Amino acid sequence: MNDRILNFSAGPATLPEEVLRDAQEALWQLGSTGIGVMEHSHRGGPFKAVAKEAEAACRKLAGIPDDYAVLFLQGGASTQFFQLPAHWLADDATADYLITGSWSVKAAKEAVRYGTVHEAASTKDRDFNIIPRADEIQYSDSPTYVHFTSNNTIFGTQWQEEPAAPGEAWLACDASSDVFSRPVDISRYGVLYAGAQKNLGPSGVTLVIVRRDLVDAPVRDLPTMLRYATHAEQGSLYNTPPTFGIYVMGRVFRWIAEQGGLEGMAKRNREKGQILYDALEAQDFYSCTAGEGSRSLMNVTFRTPNPELDAAFVKQAEAAGLSGLKGHRSVGGMRASIYNAFPKEGCEVLASFLRDFAAKQG
Ligand SMILES: *Cc1c(COP(=O)(O)O)cnc(C)c1O
Numbered sequence: 001m002n003d004r005i006l007n008f009s010a011g012p013a014t015l016p017e018e019v020l021r022d023a024q025e026a027l028w029q030l031g032s033t034g035i036g037v038m039e040h041s042h043r044g045g046p047f048k049a050v051a052k053e054a055e056a057a058c059r060k061l062a063g064i065p066d067d068y069a070v071l072f073l074q075g076g077a078s079t080q081f082f083q084l085p086a087h088w089l090a091d092d093a094t095a096d097y098l099i100t101g102s103w104s105v106k107a108a109k110e111a112v113r114y115g116t117v118h119e120a121a122s123t124k125d126r127d128f129n130i131i132p133r134a135d136e137i138q139y140s141d142s143p144t145y146v147h148f149t150s151n152n153t154i155f156g157t158q159w160q161e162e163p164a165a166p167g168e169a170w171l172a173c174d175a176s177s178d179v180f181s182r183p184v185d186i187s188r189y190g191v192l193y194a195g196a197q198k199n200l201g202p203s204g205v206t207l208v209i210v211r212r213d214l215v216d217a218p219v220r221d222l223p224t225m226l227r228y229a230t231h232a233e234q235g236s237l238y239n240t241p242p243t244f245g246i247y248v249m250g251r252v253f254r255w256i257a258e259q260g261g262l263e264g265m266a267k268r269n270r271e272k273g274q275i276l277y278d279a280l281e282a283q284d285f286y287s288c289t290a291g292e293g294s295r296s297l298m299n300v301t302f303r304t305p306n307p308e309l310d311a312a313f314v315k316q317a318e319a320a321g322l323s324g325l326k327g328h329r330s331v332g333g334m335r336a337s338i339y340n341a342f343p344k345e346g347c348e349v350l351a352s353f354l355r356d357f358a359a360k361q362g
Contacts (some may be wrong), residue, residue, distance in 0.1 A: 006346045009324035010153055010299060010337040011177065012197040019251045019341075026247060037247045042240050050243070051236060055252030058207070061253050061261060064186050067217055069232040070207040072246050077103070077176045077195040080206065082110040083226055084191055089115035089143055090219040095172075096120040096143040101128045101152035102330065103174055111147070114220075118143065122146060127331075128155040130291040134215055139166045145190055146171055151178035153198070154328040156301030156335060157294040162188055170211070178298045179207065180256055181340055182266035190214050196245060198298070199339045200252050205245030256340065265340055272338050272347045273297035279351035285358035289333060303333035304361075312336060313357055322350060 007014045026037040033046050055070050064070060073079070089095045093115045097108040099122035111117045118140040121132035139146070146165040150173050151158040158178060162185075165171050170190030178196035186192065191210045197203035208228070215228045224230050225249040230238050236246075256265055277295065278303050280286045289301040304310050310333050314326045327333040335348055 004222075005321040006349060007322050007323050008336045008338070008342070008346075010198070010328070010335060011195075012203050013199075013337055013339050014342045015201065015248070015253065016255045016341040019248060022251050023244075023248050027244075038190075038244045040094055040243065041362060042237055042243055043283050047243055048237070050247050050250060051241070054246050054253065055235070057250055057253035057257065058209075062180065062186060062209075063255055064209060067212050068186060068333050069208075069210050069212055069228070071210065071228065071231045072236040072241055072249070073208055074204065074242055076203070076206055077174055077193060078106070078173065080191075080193040080208065081107040081146045083112065084147075084193070084229070085111035085114040086220065086226065086286055087218040087228065088190075088214060090144070091115055093144045093219075094118050094140045094142070096139050096146045096169070098122075098132065098137065098146065098148040099124060100149055100157060101161075103153065103176070104147070104149040104266070107147055107149070107174060115144075115319075120146065126291075128152060129157065129289055129294070131157050131159050131294040134164070139169075142167055143169045144170055145169050150175045150297055151181075151298050153177040153299050153337075154331060154335075156288075156296045156299040156331075158296035158298065159295075160293070167222060170214070175304045177339070178296070180253075180262060181269050181298060182264060183262040196249055196333055198337075199341075201249040202245050203342045205242040205249060207249070242346075252341070268344065269340065271296045272342065272344050273300065275344070275347040276300045276336060276338070279354045283354065283358040285361065286354065289327075289331060298337065298339055300336040300338065301327060301331060301333060303327075303338075304357075307332060309361065316357065317350075317353060320353060321355060325350075 028036055030037040058070050095111055096118045099119050108117050120139050121137040123130050123132055147171050173192045175192050176194045177198045179199050193208045196205045215232050280288055288301050317325050325334045327335040
């Protein structure tokens with residue numbers, strides 16, 4: 001038996017139970033070192049091995065080419081919003097941003113400090129309930145990069161595939177809420193970053209995968225700690241890194257590999273999403289807030305016929321052991337966050353709750 005309930009939180013979010021059990025042990029003692037993982041010096045052999053193993057597992061899992069650096073940084077995805085343009089958006093250059101939700105808005109807002117930001121597409125006029133079609137995207141003449149948010153955590157929309165960047169431009173992606181949920185061709189990206197707390201581990205560590213030629217060519221002088229090169233040269237051990245977070249991330253990478261890798265994750269996530277979308281579609285009572293073809297397999301957003309019933313839904317779900325279903329305040333309704341680690345059985349429990357709740361309202 002198990003005293004944990006179903007946690008649909010948007011982040012920090014559910015982690016694999018095997019990883020949590022492993023982390024419990026490692027907190028007490030890492031391997032047979034007699035010292036817990038949080039208490040080890042980041043300069044010592046045991047932790048260096050942890051960091052090395054995490055990086056190797058990450059590279060293997062996503063097939064990351066050698067000409068990319070894999071960094072474990074701090075400051076969350078929100079720090080990447082400025083660290084990235086500070087590196088590569090020159091004063092007289094333009095970066096194109098695809099605006100698909102609050103996080104892309106925030107990312108673009110930081111880039112404006114450094115150079116010109118061109119909104120190549122925005123779905124704000126449709127309440128961000130959709131991903132723009134290819135023919136709705138209008139790139140500037142020669143953007144340095146194209147930034148997009150692969151999964152819009154708040155609105156429950158997800159790019160089904162990467163946008164095609166024009167000319168020499170490289171893709172920059174905030175993949176915080178769907179990283180490693182499906183196969184990814186890293187060679188299409190200049191930078192892909194993700195805060196760990198949705199799909200990869202605890203908060204406090206950010207995964208940054210970045211092309212080495214870009215690391216070596218920032219367009220302005222930056223403080224040591226903000227330079228990607230500082231961290232790339234030191235294997236993310238320039239200063240004290242978030243050691244525990246890196247440990248857990250490494251275990252999550254291993255767990256994903258054991259589930260069949262990114263292909264296995266994609267299959268599992270498709271099945272999970274289908275259970276919920278099918279249950280929602282089967283009842284006129286519910287409406288999905290995201291448009292068909294744009295729906296996220298990570299955050300499933302929906303409503304009942306009115307806000308009073310939404311509130312009753314959330315309350316009764318909570319009482320039934322289904323936690324964290326309240327939608328983001330800017331969208332309302334409900335949001336079921338079902339990241340990689342969220343179990344398929346949990347989706348079945350919610351599907352059955354959806355049916356029962358609708359039946360009761362008759
Ligand atoms: C959660 C989230 C963020 C914010 O990440 P922090 O690590 O809190 O800075 C940014 N982008 C997306 C897509 C997110 O889901």
